[in-house]
Amino acid sequence: MSGSRRRFLQQVSAAGLAWGARRGLAAQMQMAMPAVGPVVASDEKPRVMLHSLELTPFVDALPIPERLMPMGERPLRVAMREIREKVHRDVPATRMWSYGGSAMGPLIEGRSGRAMRVEWVNSLPHKHFLPVDYSLHGCGRELPEVRAVAHLHGARVPTKDDGYPEDWYAPGHSRVCHYPLEQESATLWYHDHAMGLNRLNIYAGLVGMMLLRDEREDSLGLPSGKYEIPLVMYDRNFSVDGQLYYPTSGIAGHPWVPEFDGDAILINGKIRPFVEVEPRLYRLRVLNGANSRFFALAMEKGLAVWQIGSDQGLLSAPVKVRSLNLAPAERADLLVDFSGAAGQNVHLKNGGLEVLQFRVSSGAGTKACSLLPGKFHKMFTPVVRTEEAGATVTRRITLDEALNGRGDSMLMVLNRKRWMEPVTEKPKLNATEIWEFVNLTEDTHPIHLHLVRFQVLDRRTFDVFAYRNAKGLRYLAEAMKPEPNEMGWKDTVQCPPGMITRIITKFEGYTGKYLYHCHILEHESNDMMRPFEVVDEG
Ligand code: C2O
Ligand code: CU
Ligand code: CU
Secondary structure (H helix, E strand, C coil), X not given: CCHHHHHHHHHHHHCCCCCCCHHHHXXXXXXXXXXXXXXXXCXXXXXXXXXXXXXXXXXXXXXXXXXXXXXXXXXXXXXXXEEEECCCCCCCCEEEEXXXXXXXXXXXXXXXXXXXXXXXXXXXXXXXXXXXXXXXXXXXXXXXXXXXXXXXXXXXXXXXXXXXXXXXXXXXXXXXXXXXXXXXXXXXXXXXXXXXXXXXXXXXXXXXXXXXXXXXXXXXXXXXXXXXXXXXXXXXXXXXXXXXXXXXXXXXXXXCCXXXXXXXXXXCCEECCEEEECCXXXXXXXXXXXXXXXEEEEEHHHCCEEEEEECCEEEEEEEECCEEEECCCCEEEEEEECHHHCCCEEEEEECCEEEEEEEECCCCCCCCCCCCHHHHHHHCCXXXXXXXXXXCEEEXXXXXXXXXXXXXXXXXXXXXXXXXXXXXXCCECCCEEEEEEEECCCCXXXXXXXXXXXXXXXXXXXXXXXXXXXXXXXXXCCCECCCHHHCCCECEEEECCCEXXXXXXXXXXXCEXXXXXXXXXXXXXXXXXXXXXXXXXX
């Protein structure tokens, strides 16, 4: 269980709430996956698990992805393929899938208002190398075993280009997607979204970042070029021979597991890398690209970190952060000032573990141009908060879990409905709505909506037991406003257990079918994902 889930759980148990049997079941299922010793890996060969903490840390330089910018009219071409790349100096090369030729998909650079086309080519092999669960919906044996479709997370895109889970295509095929990019600067990312498979496809490596920029951002003169570093973080399990291991349930025919934390934390495709920096201000673009792990990040030695942006762009002003809690799919745009650490090594930590080493040069020859973020304050544009009074519809959506039909595993759902059931959420184009996520489970679920950006209104503890027993909604405390670094635009929101998390959003852009889901990929695929359809205003 991750730090944040634990933290929220503590709050909730303080409120004296009772929970279902799921933790017990999940724990049993975890026990079916040996943490050490011979295991049956995805390709059925017995292997021994790697313990990443036994590896020498900080021996690999942080890879910086290739920057890709559209030139002229031709679409960018990004090919998904199988590659072999080293995740650590002392680990044999790992088979993985990637967008492009290296573990880090290209960093695509876009400009607001300048449409871009990307041709996503599926050049993957025809067989999967991770444990496909054919019993998941949309994942049957009658389909091509390898399927992929790219989704540009955080982009406002017509439905046909959005990477709808059923729009997958097999190896040997490709698709050109049109991205209007009529939206403000933001840290976007792209990843696979094929129904039932994307938890495996993303784990295999189908992840990349897109930075969308605009004039407002340019005018701030933020650190750029080599002073702006993308950090794509995720966790993985490896066998000692360096191959990816994705845990399985031990239930014959149903390998799906509800969630897991991988042994190794990778940044830009390396286990605990280092990066050389100058004693000055840097901009770090951080993405939690993990399947289900939450990160609790902090910079060592009290080095000042300011968060200037969240998922969907800049905040009203820089917010000084001590630690940063990022759920899967959340992004943080950070400024870090290394000028006070000239000649030293400082570490980015996740919980107690140093995951990235910054080697700060002594500064000889470099002009320590430490633009203090304080200076930036007056230059930021306040994010206008959406008025609750402007909302025309309020929807209440429960986050539930239940035993599956077989009674041997869990199922996570939204509103007690599965993916294939008819659409129930049909917002009108340009309508402002409030969505209330009523979390009846004991996990924090990061809920993501396609198409829109939203604001977090508040979170409020309620009596889960009463709610479950049809005794209505009883609040147990006052509503909590989001922290200042959550007061900007978001597209993924942490919904803690025992709380109602409210967001407000305007359904701008396009009519058509989209989706919302938990971004814990294991939950999403079984079955915490639902369509919504934006309909004409008329
Ligand atoms: Cu990251 Cu459905 O998205
Ligand atoms: Cu998305
Ligand atoms: Cu979830």
